[in-house]
Amino acid sequence: MEVKLGELPSWILMRNFTPSGIVGAFQRGYDRYYNKYINVRKGSISGINMVLAAYVVFSYCISYKELKHERRRKYH
Amino acid sequence: MLSRVVLSAAAAAAPCLKNAAVLGPGVVQATRVFHTGQPRLAPVPPLPEYGGKVRLGLIPEEFFQFLYPKTGVTGPYVLGTGLSLYFLSKEIYVITPETFSTITVVGLIVYVIKKYGASIGEFLDKLNEEKIAQLEEVKQATIKQIQDAIDMEKAQQALVQKRHYLFDVQRNNIALALEVTYRERLHRAYKEVKNRLDYHISVQNMMRRKEQEHMIDWVEKHVVQSISAQQEKETIAKCISDLKLLAKKAQAQPVM
Numbered sequence: 288m289e290v291k292l293g294e295l296p297s298w299i300l301m302r303n304f305t306p307s308g309i310v311g312a313f314q315r316g317y318d319r320y321y322n323k324y325i326n327v328r329k330g331s332i333s334g335i336n337m338v339l340a341a342y343v344v345f346s347y348c349i350s351y352k353e354l355k356h357e358r359r360r361k362y363h
Numbered sequence: 364m365l366s367r368v369v370l371s372a373a374a375a376a377a378p379c380l381k382n383a384a385v386l387g388p389g390v391v392q393a394t395r396v397f398h399t400g401q402p403r404l405a406p407v408p409p410l411p412e413y414g415g416k417v418r419l420g421l422i423p424e425e426f427f428q429f430l431y432p433k434t435g436v437t438g439p440y441v442l443g444t445g446l447s448l449y450f451l452s453k454e455i456y457v458i459t460p461e462t463f464s465t466i467t468v469v470g471l472i473v474y475v476i477k478k479y480g481a482s483i484g485e486f487l488d489k490l491n492e493e494k495i496a497q498l499e500e501v502k503q504a505t506i507k508q509i510q511d512a513i514d515m516e517k518a519q520q521a522l523v524q525k526r527h528y529l530f531d532v533q534r535n536n537i538a539l540a541l542e543v544t545y546r547e548r549l550h551r552a553y554k555e556v557k558n559r560l561d562y563h564i565s566v567q568n569m570m571r572r573k574e575q576e577h578m579i580d581w582v583e584k585h586v587v588q589s590i591s592a593q594q595e596k597e598t599i600a601k602c603i604s605d606l607k608l609l610a611k612k613a614q615a616q617p618v619m
Contacts, residue, residue, distance in 0.1 A: 324414040329488065332476055333417035340421050347456075354457045363453045 420476075 290298045302308070324334035347354075416424035422439070430438040450456040 327411045327414040333420045336420045358454045
């Protein structure tokens, strides 16, 4: 994006971490995704598909602790 | 708030109002002007036709474009394959019975989407278009209504220019009525005056006639009175002798 990799820490420190700022950030992210993939004339299924895939991955990460016990081999 | 603006405008227009001082705070708002900036989002920009491109239904196109300069076309696919093999071999992704059900379900979903995706999309597009057509109809009807109102307003404003015809006609009517009344009254005055004068004339005539008759009667009466009895006898005797003469003359005539 417009931020160079070396400037990342200073850029992160510049952000607004107040509650309204965080809410604003979530709102902006949501609006960006919504206006790009869902709020169009001929939206495709990938708009919802990506959200579901992200949820699948997220829930897998959450339940990895219990899934670790079902591994076939202990040492990889 | 609007009422305050109206009040302040009234106060500004009629400074002779006694309680203009009470509306002092509202005067400031009368100087504010509304609707000066450029209207934003008017007309509303149309929706984009298609959403962002997504490959395999999961990964946005931007990712592929991001890796294209360094790795070419096959870069992201190789990355995907390598990552999945890594997860499988290191068992970061554990193969459980759930995996097989997942594979089946995902396969089914992909098959259904590939087969019926287009028709469902068309059906939903038709629904959308119906909704949009309805709203468009309402918009057009409103625009037409407002345009008609504007035209009528313009026609009425044009009529204002022709008001003077009405006033001319009214003025003419009033002038005619005044003229008629004046003439009527003039005629009546003339008639009344003539009436009075006629009365005086007839009174004079009557007086003269009465005087004449009275005089004639008076003269006759005195003449009759003045004829004494002796004169009457002499007159009658003379008349008889005249008559006799006349009778002789008259008798003599037919014999011849």
